[in-house]
Ligand SMILES: Cc1ncc(C[n+]2csc(CCOP(=O)(O)OP(=O)(O)O)c2C)c(N)n1
């Protein structure tokens with residue numbers, strides 16, 4: 001795949017958009033503006049960005065508890081997301097869902113998920129609908145290394161190959177499920193090795209290289225679109241922050257984090273684009289200023305929005 | 320008596336029992352190195368080692384299922400589900416396997432296991448991390464259901480649960496983990512099926528569970544100012560249920576209000592109300608009232624979540640209503 005300079009810059013912007021959003025959310029959480037559980041995507045931006053660069057609004061994704069990056073990469077609105085994180089009425093879910101349940105069905109975003117392993121069967125189901133309706137759309141399932149050990153994930157993969165569903169399983173292997181390291185939680189080196197058990201392609205990519213992710217995901221997505229069945233793509237990456245905000249992270253070494261920061265996907269692409277002459281320092285500053293402005297606007301919108309009224313408590317339980 | 324938090328009291332119970340019985344093992348997600356997301360299993364890995372304190376992959380079906388299997392053939396597993404909401408992933412192993420095995424096998428099996436889980440709203444954790452599901456477990460013959468409200472009860476009930484030869488679901492309201500209280504030292508048990516009168520009174524019986532015991536107690540304090548004497552009864556175990564303890568209180572007060580955080584519709588209060596109506600109707604001077612969550616998932620937004628959780632004000636209102 002030959003990515004045009006324009007697409008590369010778009011991906012650069014998307015990754016920065018996720019990073020600035022997440023960094024600000026960390027501050028807002030620390031200030032007590034955002035309650036509950038917040039799981040940030042800092043360090044993993046290349047995965048959602050590279051994958052979603054291959055999708056349209058007609059395609060579906062299922063996300064995880066660490067879902068802000070998926071939503072932004074799929075074209076979601078940070079204003080509505082920020083308002084939701086604040087628990088405001090104007091948020092994506094009218095304040096009822098919060099960070100772990102952000103969804104935008106109009107954009108094919110079938111929700112973040114509070115249940116690890118909740119997404120894979122849902123993605124397979126969306127793919128079943130695409131196949132059934134012959135829509136040529138596909139479904140993409142983001143799931144973690146931890147989620148790869150859930151029965152639901154395996155059941156969904158098996159059924160997806162049995163039925164040749166147009167779904168791509170994107171494993172975000174950041175080496176940990178909370179404190180549980182993959183060294184202890186699985187006995188094959190790669191999540192992608194498990195694809196063999198379901199007779200689907202299993203590919204490992206550098207999850208901190210957005211171009212590599214984009215290309216590998218593109219192949220899987222094309223394959224799904226052509227009716228050739230599912231695939232599993234494992235993106236090796238790392239989360240820079242704790243599992244959730246407030247996690248002291250005592251289970252991993254600082255040196256490990258430092259090593260991974262060297263492989264930070266954003267400076268890597270930035271360096272590359274500068275070398276290619278596609279981006280200059282001024283252009284980069286311009287991009288970052290614009291993102292900061294948009295973010296400030298989103299935050300203002302969230303701050304100024306009202307909380308839902310207590311009378312809304314019993315709305316939306318049934319259709 | 321040492322002062323401890325609810326979480327420390329549970330931790331103490333683990334240590335006492337694991338020191339006593341080498342066949343007890345602890346397993347669950349992040350129970351070892353992390354010490355449990357709520358700190359309940361802190362220090363167990365250092366004290367008892369990896370063989371007995373097992374960090375697991377994210378695999379609830381297998382965490383619960385291996386406990387059932389191991390218990391069937393002689394171990395005494397104490398496993399943690401982190402959030403009770405995750406039981407959906409593992410439900411078959413609990414309610415079709417653990418709960419029914421003894422009966423289906425004509426009495427031949429014994430399943431001495433404890434499934435601990437955090438429940439309850441109050442921290443903005445939203446719909447999949449905030450439920451109270453005690454009625455779901457109460458509905459399954461073969462399971463015992465424990466729901467403590469104080470540090471000392473938590474310790475005595477957990478030791479009892481570990482020594483029980485049946486699958487026990489042990490529900491820990493997450494707003495209670497930091498609650499401090501006096502906890503007796505060493506080894507003691509609190510028998511199942513023994514309600515505890517948390518406050519004596521003569522006008523109205525309020526049966527409350529877990530965090531709602533404290534809501535009921537503060538309501539009772541306020542009501543005392545209005546000259547209404549409230550007796551707060553904590554069943555402590557929902558199965559077995561201390562029917563006699565509850566009925567004895569109703570015989571004294573002639574009025575009953577039931578308070579729990581799980582949804583009112585088909586909640587544990589429905590069972591308690593029906594039991595009292597069946598067995599002590601003649602003692603009642605007013606209809607039984609329930610104060611419980613509305614029939615919706617737990618909302619994220621703070622004002623909605625606060626409106627969802629039964630409040631002191633609602634308890635006061637219900638008590639005044641049965642007094643009217
Ligand atoms: C069924 C279920 N079990 C456990 C949890 C608690 N939990 C939330 S996130 C998480 C770790 C997930 O690890 P992974 O899938 O690798 O995703 P990551 O957090 O690394 O992005 C755990 C154990 C949960 N939310 N749902």
Ligand SMILES: [Mg+2]
Nearest residue numbers: 144145176177
């Ligand atoms: Mg992970």
